[in-house]
Amino acid sequence: xxxxxxxxxVTETQPGPPHTKDRYRRGAARWVVLGLVAVVCLAMxxxxxxxxxxxxxxxxxxxxxxxxxxxxxxxxxxxETYWREADYPVKxxxxxxxAGSVAVxxxxxxxxxxxxxxxxxxxxxxxxxxxxLLANMMPQEALVYPLYHFAKEVGLYNTRLSVIIIFTVxxxxxxxxxxxxxxxxxxxxxxxxxxxxxxxxWRILWRIVFPNLRPTLAVLLIFFFIWTWNEFLIPLVMLxxxxxxxxxxxxxxxxxxxxxxxxxxxxxxxxxxxxxxVFFLIFQRTLTRGITAGAVK
Amino acid sequence: MFRKRKLAAAVALGLSAATxxxxxxxxxxxxxxTTLRLWHYESxxxxxxxxxxxxxEIFEEEHPDVTVTFERKAFExxxxxxxxxxxxxxxxxxxxxxxxxxxxxxxSSQGLLTDLTAEAEERGWADQLSDSLETTARYDERGVMGxxxxxxxxxxxxxxxxxxxxxxxxxxxxxxxxxxxxxxxxMDTFVDKGVAPLGMSGAExxxxxxxxxxxxxxxxxxxxxxxxxxxxxxxFQADPLxxxxxxxxxxxxxxxxxxxxxxxxxxxxxxxFMSGKVPMIVSGSWWYGRFKDEIPFEWDSFLFPGNTFHAxxxxxxxxxxxxxxxxxxxxxxxDITMRPEIQELIGNNGGVPIDADPSKIEDPKxxxxxxxxxxxxxxxxxxxxxxxxxxxxxxxLVSALQGLINQSRSPEEVLDSLxxxxxxxxxxxxxx
Numbered sequence: 120x121x122x123x124x125x126x127x128x129v130t131e132t133q134p135g136p137p138h139t140k141d142r143y144r145r146g147a148a149r150w151v152v153l154g155l156v157a158v159v160c161l162a163m164x165x166x167x168x169x170x171x172x173x174x175x176x177x178x179x180x181x182x183x184x185x186x187x188x189x190x191x192x193x194x195x196x197x198x199e200t201y202w203r204e205a206d207y208p209v210k211x212x213x214x215x216x217x218a219g220s221v222a223v224x225x226x227x228x229x230x231x232x233x234x235x236x237x238x239x240x241x242x243x244x245x246x247x248x249x250x251x252l253l254a255n256m257m258p259q260e261a262l263v264y265p266l267y268h269f270a271k272e273v274g275l276y277n278t279r280l281s282v283i284i285i286f287t288v289x290x291x292x293x294x295x296x297x298x299x300x301x302x303x304x305x306x307x308x309x310x311x312x313x314x315x316x317x318x319x320x321w322r323i324l325w326r327i328v329f330p331n332l333r334p335t336l337a338v339l340l341i342f343f344f345i346w347t348w349n350e351f352l353i354p355l356v357m358l359x360x361x362x363x364x365x366x367x368x369x370x371x372x373x374x375x376x377x378x379x380x381x382x383x384x385x386x387x388x389x390x391x392x393x394x395x396x397v398f399f400l401i402f403q404r405t406l407t408r409g410i411t412a413g414a415v416k
Numbered sequence: 417m418f419r420k421r422k423l424a425a426a427v428a429l430g431l432s433a434a435t436x437x438x439x440x441x442x443x444x445x446x447x448x449x450t451t452l453r454l455w456h457y458e459s460x461x462x463x464x465x466x467x468x469x470x471x472x473e474i475f476e477e478e479h480p481d482v483t484v485t486f487e488r489k490a491f492e493x494x495x496x497x498x499x500x501x502x503x504x505x506x507x508x509x510x511x512x513x514x515x516x517x518x519x520x521x522x523x524s525s526q527g528l529l530t531d532l533t534a535e536a537e538e539r540g541w542a543d544q545l546s547d548s549l550e551t552t553a554r555y556d557e558r559g560v561m562g563x564x565x566x567x568x569x570x571x572x573x574x575x576x577x578x579x580x581x582x583x584x585x586x587x588x589x590x591x592x593x594x595x596x597x598x599x600x601x602x603m604d605t606f607v608d609k610g611v612a613p614l615g616m617s618g619a620e621x622x623x624x625x626x627x628x629x630x631x632x633x634x635x636x637x638x639x640x641x642x643x644x645x646x647x648x649x650x651x652f653q654a655d656p657l658x659x660x661x662x663x664x665x666x667x668x669x670x671x672x673x674x675x676x677x678x679x680x681x682x683x684x685x686x687x688x689f690m691s692g693k694v695p696m697i698v699s700g701s702w703w704y705g706r707f708k709d710e711i712p713f714e715w716d717s718f719l720f721p722g723n724t725f726h727a728x729x730x731x732x733x734x735x736x737x738x739x740x741x742x743x744x745x746x747x748x749x750x751d752i753t754m755r756p757e758i759q760e761l762i763g764n765n766g767g768v769p770i771d772a773d774p775s776k777i778e779d780p781k782x783x784x785x786x787x788x789x790x791x792x793x794x795x796x797x798x799x800x801x802x803x804x805x806x807x808x809x810x811x812x813l814v815s816a817l818q819g820l821i822n823q824s825r826s827p828e829e830v831l832d833s834l835x836x837x838x839x840x841x842x843x844x845x846x847x848x
Contacts, residue, residue: 179710182690204460204488267500277506359501361487372490375459376514376732377621377702379683 173385174198181382197386205369205387206361211394213358214348214365217279221286222344226336228287229294234324236295237302238310248299254292259352267356277359285353290343301335302328337405341398348395366391449509449742452484452749456512457491463705463767464572464731470761471753478752482745495519502528502737510746513735515552515568517560517845518807520733524567525559525848530736532566535747541569541754544771548798549573549730551645558848562645568733571753573768573789574701575728575798576625578721582714584611584695596633596722603672606695612671615694617685618678618821621803624813625727626698628802631660632725640725640799646842652835653828661827664820678821700728704785705766716781719788725799726792730770806841 173186177194184191201207232251236244266285267276275281305328313327329336351367358364370391373384399406454472458464472484487508494501494513501507502523513520523529536542536553545553549570556564578599580592588609593599606613616622632640634656642648652658667673677685682699689697690711698720707715720726734753736746752758756776759769763777768789777783792798803810816833819825825833 178706179712182687182706182710183692183712185687185691264500271504276504355490355493356497356500359493359497359506361489368490368493371492372457372488374490374492375457376491377682377700378706380459381683 170385170388173382174389175386176382178380178382186381194382197380197383198390200383201373201387201390205372207366207369207390209362210364210366210369213279213363214367215394217282217286217354217365218344218347220283221290221347222340224283224287225290225294225343226340228291229298229339230324230329230332230336232291232295233298233302234328236299238305238323238328239320244299248296251292251295255289255296263352263356266353270357276357277363279358279363281357282354282365285357286347286350290346294339294343297339298332298335301332305331334405337402341402341406344398345395348398366394449745450482452479452482452510452742452745453508454484454486454510454749455489455494455508456486457489457494458512460488463762463765466765467758467761467767468753471749471758474752474757475749479745479748482742484749499523499526499528502739505739507737507739509740509742510734510736510749512732513568515561515570515730515733516804517555518804520552520568520735521555521559521561523559523735524555524565525557528738529567530738530740530743532569532736532747535750536566536569539747539751539754541750542566544754545570545730546793546796548793548796549770551798551800552730553733558845560645560845568735569750569754570730570733570770571758572731572762573728573770573793573798574731575726575768575789575792576629576698576700577717577719577726577788579689579697579699579703579707579715579717581689581692581695582716584692588695590695592718593721599721600672603667603696604670607671612674612694613696614667614672615685615688615697616673616677616821617680617682618818619680619814620682621801621810621814622682622685622697622699623817623821624802624810625700627660627664627813627817628727628799629698629720629723630663631656631802632727632799633720633723634659635725635799637725637796644800644805646805646845650838652831652838657831657834658827661820661831664817665827668821668823673821675822678818701768701785701789704768708766708781717785717788719792723797724795725797727801728789728792728798729800730798731768806838806845809837809841812837 169186172190173181174197175194176190177192177196180188180191180194235241236247241247266281270276270281275284309327310323313323318326348365349367350365351371354365355368355371358368370384370387373380373387452475456464456468458468460466460469472486476482476484489511494511498513498519499522502511513523520529542550551562553566553568553570554564555561555567584590585592588605588611590602590605591598593602603613616626638648639650639656642650650657664673668675680688685697685699686703686706688694690707692713704717734746734750736743736750740746754771756772759772760776762769763772763774763782763786764779766782766785768786770793772786774783774786774790777786803813812834816825816830819833820827820830
């Protein structure tokens with residue numbers, strides 16, 4: 120595709136002043152682009168830098184010298200306070216359990232839904248997909264009260280299971296939408312060949328469709344994990360015991376009515392962010408592979 | 417690999433189901449309650465946090481068969497979900513909750529809170545609280561504070577005062593003002609010396625509280641009752657509100673309040689004061705403990721000069737949810753927190769106890785904080801906060817006063833924009 124586009128791009132530049140520049144010798148331009156990328160990267164890292172800076176500052180230091188100054192000493196009590204008072208290991212386990220279960224279950228549900236909609240061509244699939252998209256666009260604030268009510272009625276209020284179920288549904292709505300459109304372009308010939316060889320639907324799903332979709336599913340898995348990890352409102356409403364709460368909810372407990380403890384909040388944010396960063400670094404290669412896999416096909 | 421993950425997820429689901437069933441075995445009858453579930457959201461090293469920890473110890477000594485299950489909650493969580501939580505089986509037996517019509521008042525009108533009137537009379541809490549403190553403990557059937565049954569018990573107080581930097585005062589030869597005129601004179605001195613006199617935050621509550629303090633300078637109790645308790649008409653184009661807007665505007669024009677402060681948060685204002693950039697701020701006693709811990713220079717506080725009435729109220733309330741399974745234990749716990757020992761502990765840690773003898777407080781600065789508060793409550797001088805009367809009024813105040821601070825609106829326009837939402841809100845409450 121790219122090769123067919125290039126000549127037309129060249130002809131477009133021709134009406135301009137001649138001999139101004141050669142497309143293939145843009146030595147200076149490359150450095151400019153590199154410089155811009157570096158600047159953007161730095162700009163992205165600035166807030167993170169301030170968080171790290173203030174995480175190791177004592178409250179007195181922060182109050183007298185402001186948030187921009189260099190810490191006068193290496194102060195780790197903020198980290199310790201947050202670790203101890205928020206009971207961080209418990210929160211970490213809760214967050215991992217919820218985000219992990221949701222990621223796996225939502226991908227599974229999305230795959231099954233999308234198989235029916237994209238490959239199975241269920242009647243009225245456009246409407247069904249539209250409905251899923253609608254569910255995904257609903258603001259969570261509108262869902263909170265009904266969800267609370269149902270959870271209370273079935274005895275799931277204040278359990279991690281309730282949050283897992285809710286987010287499996289919410290995330291798989293997006294997953295279904297995405298995968299259904301991916302699968303609707305799945306090569307028919309491949310499916311027919313498998314059917315001729317005597318493969319049933321179940322076998323086609325796991326032997327033909329699943330291996331081909333693997334990179335896309337991996338990306339979805341990572342997204343679902345990180346999205347669920349960062350969720351605040353629904354966990355805040357559904358999980359009221361300190362022993363069931365997630366990390367973002369624990370972080371909110373540092374913010375008082377009229378007072379905030381900036382250094383401790385920074386320290387808390389820092390160690391709350393780390394697991395998500397570690398997760399991202401581990402799966403980062405899967406992520407890029409998944410994106411390019413889609414493009415090549 | 418995929419199968420393994422599925423298995424792990426299934427195990428995980430099983431685990432959470434197990435914790436669910438474990439939650440359901442609370443004792444049901446009031447007589448044999450052996451646990452007291454207690455929630456509050458004060459940080460562990462704050463005055464209330466320290467004092468209430470001690471109260472828990474005393475409670476456990478006096479009730480050897482009862483265990484206290486304490487959970488420290490996020491303010492946000494209680495603020496957002498209190499109604500949902502105490503409407504379920506999962507709520508606590510006694511908890512800290514925000515005072516005011518929109519919070520404790522609303523829950524009481526929905527029948528979610530236990531009526532504490534009998535206990536308050538019998539155990540003497542009613543006698544310990546002065547009238548203006550009692551206002552926030554009682555709510556009528558519409559959920560409006562000031563009359564009706566007791567639904568909460570305040571344990572501490574709060575009020576708005578002037579914090580000042582003694583070193584900057586001495587350096588520029590300024591005396592502590594005792595009238596509003598002396599205050600303006602002091603601010604003129606600072607302006608002449610090139611020092612911005614008053615720290616301010618336009619993006620949060622401080623602007624509204626200063627505006628209210630200026631209104632209270634010319635107000636009487638009937639204005640406060642009209643404004644806060646809807647006992648009469650409030651005329652926004654007349655004094656005291658009109659004069660407050662004028663004075664506020666003048667203070668900006670004369671440079672007492674920096675125009676750049678329109679976008680600052682309360683935290684920024686506090687940091688400005690703590691870093692010695694501004695000599696004075698008008699704000700509440702909630703800063704006191706933090707200032708005491710973190711400010712390296714000499715500082716102190718005085719009451720807003722010349723005012724009889726001051727923005728302030730009781731602190732948050734102890735409430736007993738209607739679903740509580742250990743109400744008697746909850747009353748016992750509340751009673752312990754009202755004892756002199758706990759009250760003095762609040763005072764000695766930089767809080768404002770509602771019923772403590774200032775002479776029992778060791779630090780002279782702490783003791784002055786409490787004397788000032790007692791002076792205010794003795795003349796029934798607590799006037800609550802400007803954003804209390806109607807829901808959503810906080811944002812109205814912030815945006816209106818930002819217009820004054822950055823001089824984009826005249827005092828008359830500001831008063832207009834304050835009047836509309838107030839009248840609408842009051843009509844809605846009357847229609848309840």
